[in-house]
Every structure is written in structure tokens, then in C-alpha cells.
Amino acid sequence: MTAPPAGPVAPADVTYLGVRHHSPACARLVAATIEALRPAYVLVEGPADVNDRLDELLLGHRLPVAVFTSYRDGTRAHASWSPFCDYSPEWVALTAGRRLGAQVRFIDLPAWHPAFADRTNRYADAERRYAEVVDRLCRVFAVDNVDTLWDHLFEIQPDDGLAERLATYFDLVRDGSAAGDDDCAREAYMARWVDAAAAHAGGRPVVVVSGGFHRPALIRLAGTGDGRWPDVPRPPDGARGGSYLVPYSFRRLDSFDGYQSGMPSPDYYQRLWEHGAARAADDLTASVVARLRHRRQRVSTADLVAARTMAAGLARVRGHRPPARADVLDGLVSALVDEALEVPLPWTSRGRLPAGTHPVVVEMVAALSGDRVGELHPDTPLPPLVDDVTDTLERHGLAAAGDVRLDLTGADDLTRSRILHRLRVLGVPGFRRDAGPTPGVDAVLVERWSVEVRDDRLSALIEVGGYGATLRDAAAARLAERGTNAAGNVDRLASVLFDAALCGIADLSGDVLDEVARSVGAVRELAPLGRVLAVALGLWRHDRLFGVARTGVLGAVISAAAVRAVWLAEGIRGGPAPAEPARLAAVAALRDAVVHAGPVLELDRAAVLAVAGRLAADRDVPPDLRGAMFGLTWALGGGADPVAAVHAVGGTSTLGDWLAGLFALAREEILTADPAPDPDGGSGRTDLLGVLDGLVTAMPEREFLVALPGLRQAFAFFPPREREGVAGRLLARRGLGGSGRALLRTAVDPALFARARELDADVEAVLARAGLLLQETP
Template sequence: MTTTPAATFIGVRHHSPACARLVADTVAALRPAYVLVEGPADMNHRLGELLLGHELPIAVYTGYRDSRRRHGSWAPLCDHSPEWTALTAGHAAGAQLRFIDLPAWHPALAEVRNRYADAEARHAEVTERLCRAFAVDNVDALWDHLFEIEPADGLAERLAAYFDLVRGDAEPGADDAAREAYMAQWVRAAVADAGGRPVVVVTGGFHRPALVRLAERGERTWPELPEPPGDAVVGSYLVPYSFRRLDAFDGYQSGMPSPGYYQRLWESGPEEAARALTEAVALRLRARNQQVSTADLIAARATADGLALMRGHRHPARVDVLDGLASALVGEALEVPLPWATRGRLRAGTHPAIVEMIAALSGDRTGRLHPSTPLPPLVHAVAGQLRHHGLDGSAEVRLDLGEETGRERSRLLHRLRVLTVPGLARESGPHPEGPPALVEQWTLTDTDDRLPALIEAAGYGVDPQEAAAAALAERITAADPDGLAGLLFDAALCGVGELTGRVLDDLSRAVGAAADLGSLGRTLTVVLAMWRHGDLFRTSRSTTLGAVIAAAVRRALWLAEGARGGAAPADSGRIGAMVAVRDALIHAAAPLGLDTRAALGAADRIAACSAAPPDLRGASFGLGWSLRGAAADPARAVRGAFTPASAGDWLAGLFALAREEVLHTDGMLELLDELLAAMTDHGFLVALPALRQAFGYFPPRERHLIATRLLRRRTGSGRDLMRLDAAPELVAAGMALDERVDAALRREGLIS
């Protein structure tokens, strides 16, 4: 804490109980004219909303959207946030309250998802030196050691020294400089207006040294509130928050992990917090049927007390208790470091008991807004529409898409789905690459997470259709053809007709520039299905969809003809692209004017090109066979492709495109059986993986038919040929062993 004439600066760590107490005590002692708090200045005229009597944690959420970017950010507050105690203590003391930072939508905060993320994280070198000096693992343990469990005497001086060291002589970046200049003008104006009465300034400790310096000189008029660009949509609302979202172990870089522990520390002090922490872990593990005995708890507490004494703590700190619990409850070696020894999200492989310990420390508290809190129009619109359609509450819902009522209910649920509103699980229904479906099944769950999600989604629009359209439009920019096809299907499911035109324009451009044949094929499959079976979504025989199909067919054939890689293995993506081209030519050639003759010419060239990948050569041969209804000397083509290294890959392409033609052409199965039987054991083993992939294109019924027909050449039951008790890998290994034995016998002259 630093005092200049009439201004007292308190640098804090956000969500720190020690800092929160210091702020509350300072405000109560000074009874200042103004309490200035780091927070979005555009909320100043709505500070009364913050003081309605909410159950914390809550947050100020700001959504911003213009033609260039969309940004969402949060300023969370809990009972032990210094910013919250500054507001409540200042209000109780009769002070004027002001947020003094730039609005959350401002370009200076464009990269900030959370206003109260620790700035000193950018100065890790200093904190790392301090960690080494005090023999602690990270900045969280360092903070507890220096401030949270130490007596309050001298806290302000220790904090000032710490943040001065962290800030150092480094020049701030342009964004921080802009924020600090703006906050300093608020300080100067408040001091000038206070008439000699105190002014208390509460900001992140990183900013305090600069504000002390900047407050000494400069303009002393109230700063103007920045205005967003004219085409921007900006909205700020209070949202319920949760301890889980506050927790650094869940990805929030607040600098204070385990908010449940710090809440108890705020309420009861370090000794009671340590005891409650041990109890919370024990109860959570026991609730999950993990044995935690009284002896285990005694051992954990004894270890924590011993570690605290060794580390110079008056009471066990958070890491002391956690280390004690880990020592008592985890008996085996750990694959990853203890999470409180590092920072950030829990790592994969963390011991299950450790995961539960972290969850117990996090706490399950969720905030609740006062009933009088203003909410954005989207929240009211969604609540009304869900109620109107009988979709509020928790239920299993079956929707008949053949009826208009069912389609209306489905469109509403899909609009909420694309807005990522929780509690809506679609179990079945129409799928982009699946057959037409007239029934949807949903599981609806009423959840407390829905309100904050709707408030945050309100930046997209005032009703579900407008918001869903804006959310889908936002995703277009970075989407590849796969993503654009999915967006098109989502737009149709949502009934967002005005969006579809923009998606189709972007999809047409993406198709014309596509470089990946597999991705393009998946897009063509989706668009063709919507063109053929789009009665539900009013996309059937769409002219614009037809233009996308025509462009995709031309591009796919161009990419296929340019593909090279004679030894490349079969790729289901590019084979699927050729299937999509075939289907488009079969079902849409006449209505869309597709050039089937040109497509057949390209297929013939690919099939004859030895440099092309074998799966594409086989697929192209199959494309010509299936479209013409006949093939010129297919037996010769099959014999020419039948080499161990590529036979299976070539057949995979052929079977995918002309499975029925192969099955019903006289002598073709017998030819394949002859060629397979003529292969050496080694050659068969080489070809086996690709052959299995190739014959996988036949459904079980047709595989049974193949087996039955081959009985004419062999003995036994067709059903027996379809059933193999041994795993294919075991059969292949046995054949390899047989071949090695034969080779050894030949080498020794025992067989010819």
C-alpha cells in the first residue's frame, strides 16, 4: 500500500483473502470520499446491480461483436475478491464507487479473456527467483508463504515490496500502458474532486507502481468513456459464476487455485481452513467408495503439521495439507508431478485420488443472481419459447419431423445447440451423411449452467434465431470445406434461411480452392444429400446447392487426376470422394447439367495412369464400370492390377465404386479366387491388410453370398467360411511362421 497526498494505492492479487481483508480494513479506517476499483468503467452507471444482494461468485460478462471480431470476457467476483470488498466496504462507508479501467470490449483488452488474470505471470523470471529463494515450488505456494498464512501486521508493506519487485523497471506493453494512463486520469480527477478527503485505489499489484507515478501529474478532469465502433454490438450483464470456473486447475489463470479452500480461509482463518480441507477430501473420497480410515486422516494431519513446522508456517498452508493427504492416501508411484507443484490444468495420468483432492479444494459453489437483476432479451425469449413448446424442464423428447409442430420444436433446440447452451443432448435424428430421418430424440436436462450460457450468448442476438444465425456466421471465416458443409447442415436444422446464402457463397469459393480430395468428398456427400433429400429443410433441388455440387464434382476429378503416389496405401477419404462423384453423376447429372462424358474421360485416364495411387486407379476403373453398366475386359484390368504390394488397395477402390458389378459379373469372383490362391504365402501376407479393407466394402449379406458361390470351387459350408474362431492377426502370424519353417527346410535341403 502506497499513500500520496489524499490517495492510498493498494496493489492486490485478485481473489486473495489477505488482500481482501487489507482492502476492507483500509476503507473502514479511512472512510474515503472515493473508492476506485480496477473494473470496466462502462459499468459505473450500473453499480447498483452489483449490490442487489447476489449469492457470489458472480461475474460481469461483456460480449462484443463487429464485422471484424467477436470477443467475450469476464470480470469475476467472489466473497474474497479484493475488488468486491472494496465495493461493499466503500458502500458501507458512504464513499463514491467507481470502476476505472477501460471497457472490456476496448482493443487494449482484446487478448484478455478474463480481466483478473494475473499480470505478473508475464514476469515469471522474478517470481521464479523468489520461489528458489524461499524454497517453494511455484508462485501459488510462494504467495501463501508470504501473505495468506502470515499475520496481517506489515501486510501492506510486504505487498508493496513484492509488486515493486515484480514490476521492476520493465516498460509495459502498449495495451497495459493505455489501461494505466486511463486509470491514472480517474485517480487524478477523484483526488481533485475529493476536497482533501482520502481516495482509495484498488488495482492489480502489477499496475500499482505505474499508477503511483502517473497520478502525480497530468490532467485532472474526469476521463471520457470510450465509445465502441458504430457497427459493433456490445452488451454487459451480470452472470452467475462458479468456483469451478474460478479454479486455476480448470484453466482460469486467476493465480488463486482451489477457491473452495480460500473461501474457507476468508471465512475462518488458516487453521480452520486446513482442518476443513482435510475433512472435505475425506468426505469426497468416501462418497466415491474410496476407503479413508481415521488412521489415514490422523497420518495426513500429522504430516501436514510437520511440514508446516519445517517450512516455517504458523499454521499448515494449502500445500502442507495437500502434501500430507497425498502422503497418507496415495501408496503407489505417481506418473505425473503433483498438480500443486506446477500450474495450469490437471495433466493426463493424474492419480484418481489426487483428482478428487483437487476437486474437493475447488468446491462446488455456484453463484445466484438476485431476482431483480436485469437480464438480456435472449434469456427471456428462450424461456418463453421453451415454455410455449413444452420443452422447459427435464424430459425425454421425441420429435416427429414430418409435422410442422415437430419441426418448429426441433429448430428451437438446434438453435440453442449451436449456441452451446447446456442441458440439450440430441440422441438421434437427421445426419449429414446418413439416410433421411423423420424422428429426432432429445434428452433435456434443467441445469444451473443454462442461465450464464444464455447471458453470454446474448451478444449474438435478442432471439434464438438471430443469435444462432450470428453464431454460425462467425464460424464461417476459419472453416474448411468440411466445416462449411457442417455449418450448412446446422443452418438447415436451425431453419436459418438468411444464413444459408452466405454459407453457400463461402462454400462455393472453398470448393473451388480445395486442395484435399478427402475433405472435398465429404463436403460433396453432405451437399448432395441435402440437394436430394432436403424436403425437411427446404433445400431439395436448390439451385445454389446444385452449383456447389457441380463445382465439387469438377474439382474432385481435377484433384484425383493430379494425384500421384504409385505405392500409396488405400485412403478411405479419397475413395469416398470418388463415391460422391459417382453418386452426383447418377442422381444429379441431368438436372444440373453435369458433364458425364468428361467425367468418364478423366476416370479412364486415372485408371490407366501407373503413377496414380492404386486405390484411385481402382476407384476410377469402378467409376467407369458403374456409370457405363459395363467395362471393357474387366478380367484383364483385374489381372493387370494384381500384384501383392497394391492388389488390395486397387480392389478397395474398385469394390467401393463397383461392388455390385463385380458381384454379378460372370467369372469375376472365380478370377479373384484364382489370383488369390496363386499368391505366395509371403505375397498374401503383404497384401492381407489391404485385402481385408477391400472386402470390407461388401456388407455381411454379400460376403455370405461370395462364400456360398466359392463353394463351387471348394468343399465345406459357406457359413463356415464366414465364421473364423481365431483372430485374423493370429492366422496371419501362423502363416508367417509356416513360411519361416518352409524357408528353413528348403535352406537345409529337406524339401524342394
């Protein structure tokens, strides 16, 4: 610590400015105060660990930009942003203070500190903490929410007396609210900076710019410090992370997009900051109309005149001169929206746009948000990952936008695939996989990707730069973090395992496999167990593609999961219910494990067949699982009789669900089975599809409509080409020509057609009972 100056020094005059983050009115007050006082120190609420990098922050970026901080240790992972735009009071304090020769300092705890554990944005306003006070003020001033209240009290009012009005406002809300332990820790730390600056200022003024919620506490704590500069907290040993500047955007600043701080509609307030409230209101109307016309929405000159007239009238009624943001928006809605609105207007509350917002209103909000994206100065230091990714994409021909097709059997394309998957795992935008390998046993050897050059790619790379200096290291660290967070959850562990294989990070797979092996025995539901079994089996079979050897741990996972799947299946009971695709996929994974890994891992096929046979015949088992177990018996060569099984299903209402289970497990057996003799003893022959056709054809209309959803779900298990073949066979059974494909592409939904036939029958029945049914004349 640095001691304060020795000897008597006149105490510094400390001016405390409480502000609302991203407020043009507060930014104007900060600029005017610093200009008038010419202080020795300007102290700003912000991360103190960035003080030695203020030159980097003030290089001359195009705003908005943010200080991004990432932090990870053995128990906590945290990421947060401290954003700045041109009209942020904190930014104005830094730039004005530096320009006038003051010493500028951030005085708040670092963003990684536990005081920010529940906050992803440093400048998230305290309004959530004093909602009761704000609600009372809104009722007094007859406004909808805090944003409208703030505009009414400060943004469109003259600057005369602004400091006093702000102080009164924040004193009121602080008096009616309780600060949490995190606020108290931050305020005590900031107060020590204030006392040290006052002691070192040599009697010259000190200006403190903080969130208005903290201002009363900082005044109260004045003089409690020892006059020494506080130490800046350092991350504990073993923690990883750091802070970097990142480009930001108006959209990310906008409260309508979920941002919890400052003002909505950042482009409007940018105009207010640059040109004043009257010009901002005019520009707002013009930008909304221009956007709507660009979207081919009809907006006439008469509509524009009506909107401005209505906005002016609302402003006069509400005591606004010039019009406020809400006045202009309400005027536009009254002129441009004719029908009743299903949801309240978004500027009457806070948060994301609700579902059902009128399209014109959506475009209005987007016009106010703006599309400005920040840009860092070329001399801004970047994490090593940015250069590594840029170089990697260039060397492997992946930097340009376009479609990418990869043959995974080729070494070069496999390398490119792993690069793209590592970017995907890190969440870097602009890299979308459209087709490729999925968990399961069928090897897919081709991938298709769409690469897009995005403005937010740099921001994303900087934000994940804390995971590692190279793309491989960063992806490995991200996957390891996911694996740690997924401990005990086999479904999530399976996803991590498969992603590790796709990324070509085999050393991580071993750790995840160990955790999967420990977790399998505790799984209580069949569906997640089936997913991990499918992933493990796919990797076990196709290790040459993924680079994951058939290790003993991988085999142990498959064996344990297969045994556990049989045990869980035996415990499932329940009456008729819609088919559960995830449960059927788990039984399919069990089948594949027995077929493809059984001989090597010595899985007990006879035991599986015994359980499957019992469940297939048990009427207390849900129909989809009964069908799946029958299909499992058939697929494993258990001597099943599918025709007899179909007749024994027991009711048309459950037929579709039973078939869904059967088709999920024995689709290939159904399509390739030898037909059985005609039950009538004729020379013709029939098959399972023929039996189904007969059952469905014989259903009354009402029974068919009940069975139809389940039947459609069941036949969805056949790929389009196979469905076309089934349709062709049905046409042939009726002696009809034509294409099965044409039959599948009917212009009318079959369910609608069936309901129409049922309605016709009901109408005829009613007419017949009333004696009104016309008889045809011979």
C-alpha cells in the same frame, strides 16, 4: 466532463492497494483498510461502463458471478469475463465501500476495448508477463511455482505488515518487467479516475484497489490528470454487444481447469477466507478423504493419520504454521499413493492437469476445486434471448430432460428440430443430437436428441444473448459470423451451409452459397472439396426437407465442384500408402453428383468415366484412389471387370487399400452383381467375393498379417448387416452351417489369432532346425 470543485481544497490522501486477484489475504487487507480509513471514494479495477449498473451487481447474488461482455464489429469479435467470488479483493472493496457510505467506482477500460483484445478474462494475472522475476523468487524461497510462493509469503502468514510486504513484492516484479501498450493505455485511463476522485473527495481519503502489477504505475502517474471525471468509451457505430451478469462456478475459476487468473483450488481458499488457514488445512484433508471414499477408493483411518502427520512435518520443515495447501497435498500423496508417479504433481506447476495424472491425484484436485455454482438474484436483468428460449422450449415440449425422437417429415417435429439445432449452433449445453441427417445424399428422416437440464444453461444463454433477441436471430447471427470467418475455406463454409439448413435459416444459406461458389475454384485438395460437394448435393436433392430450393447458385456449386474434383483427382500421384477415407468420400460425392444431378445439371458423364478409367489403370496413382476410380467406373456403368481388376492389383500389401477404394464407391454393385462363370469351366459359379476369398486363403501367414489392417479397413465400409451377409456367404462357400453374425463376433481378435499361428510356425521352424521337433509315433 465534470470540473473539480472551485477554490482551494486540501489534496486527498490516496491509498493504493495492489492485490492479487482472488486472494483471501488481499481481500482481508482491503476490508481492513476501508474500515479504518472510511474513504470518500473506493476505486476498483473493473469495467467503467458497468458503473451505472452497480446496484444490479450488488443485488445480493450467490457468488461466484461474473460480468460477461460480448462485442462484434466488422473486423473483430470478442468475449470476456470479469469474475468475482467472496474473497475477490475487488468484490470486497465494492461491498465494504458501499456499506460504509463511500462512492464506489470501476475505473478500468471496458472489456470490449482493444486493450483487452488478446484477453478473455479481465483478471488474468500479470504473472505471465513477469515470469522471469517470479522464477527467481521461487528459486530464492525454494518453492515450485508462483502459487506456492504466494501462499508462503502471504496467505498463511499473519496479517501484520501485509501491506508493506505486498508493496515490496509488486514493486519488485514491476521493476523487472516491461508493460505493454495495452497496460499503459489502461493505467493512463485509471490514473485519470484517481486524480478526479482526489479532486472531488473534499480532502477525505481515497482508496484505489488494482492488480499489484499496476500499482507502481498508478502511483507514478498521480497528478498528471486534469481532475475531471473521464468519459467512458462507447463502442463504435455499427458494433454489437453488451454486458450482463452471469452465474459462474468454482470449476471455471480453477487454474487447474485452464483459468489464467488468481488462485487454484477455489474451494480451499473459500474455506481459508471463511475459517482461517488452520481450519482450511483440516477441511482440505477431510474433503479429499470423503471424495475418495465416495469414489470407492480405500482410505483407512491409518492413512488419514499418516497424511496429517506428514503434512505437519512438511509444514515445520518449510517454516509454515499452520500448514499450507501444498503441505497438505504432499502429505496426502505420500500416504495414499504407493506407486511411482508418471507425471509431476499438478500443484508443482500451473495450468490444466497433464495427461497421465494419477487417479487419486485427480480426485484430490477435484475436491479442492469444489462444485459451487453461482446464482443470480431474481431481480437481475437478463438479455431478451433468455426469455425467448425459455418460452420456446416450454411451448414445444423441450424444457424437460429426456430423449427426444423427431420425425422430420412432420411439420411440428421439423420445427422442434430447428429449435434444437439453433441451440446447438449457439453452444447452449444440454442439447445433444445422437442421430440424424448428415452431409450426403441419403435422406435421414428421423432425429434423436438427448435433452439434459444443466446448471450452466442460464450462463450460456446470457453469454450468447448478444447475438440477438430471439433464438432464430441469435442463431442466424452466429452462423453469419462463422460464415464471415470461414471466407475462402470451403470445408468450413460447407459446415455453415449445412447448419443453416438444419436451423431452417434459408436466407443465410444464400449468402453462404455465394461465398462457396466463389471459393470452389481455389480449392487445392480433394477431401475438403468432396465435403462441400456432398453438402451441396444433399441440400439440392432434399430441399423439401431442409427448405432450401434448388437454386441456380446451388446447382452452380455442384457443377463447379464436380469439375474441380475431376481435375484435382488427375493430379494425385504417390506410391503405396494407407487409404485416406476423406479422399474416398470425395470420389463418392463425385459419383453421387453424376448419378443424381448429372441429367439436370448436364454433368459430362463420359468425361468423368474417361478420367476414372485412366486413373484406375495408372500404377503411379495411390492404390486406394485406383480402387475408388475403378469403383466409380463400375458404379457409372462403364463396363468394368472387377475380377480381372482384383488380379491386377499388384501385391497383397496394397490389396486392402485398393479394396477400400472399391468398396467405398461400389459397395452395392459388389453385393448385387451377377456372378461370372467359373474360370475352370465347371458348372459352379463364382463372384468377386469368391475371388477375394481365394486370394486371402492362399496368402502365407506373413503376407496375410501385412495385408490384414488394410483388409479390415476396407470391409468396414460395409454396414454391420451387410458384413453379416458376406460372412454367411463365406461359410456357405465352405459348406459350413452356422450364423454369419456369430462369425463376426469372435471372442479373439483375428489379428491376434493370426499372429499366434505365425508364432507357432516360427517356433516349429526353429525346433526343426535344431533337430528338436518331436515326431508323432505311428
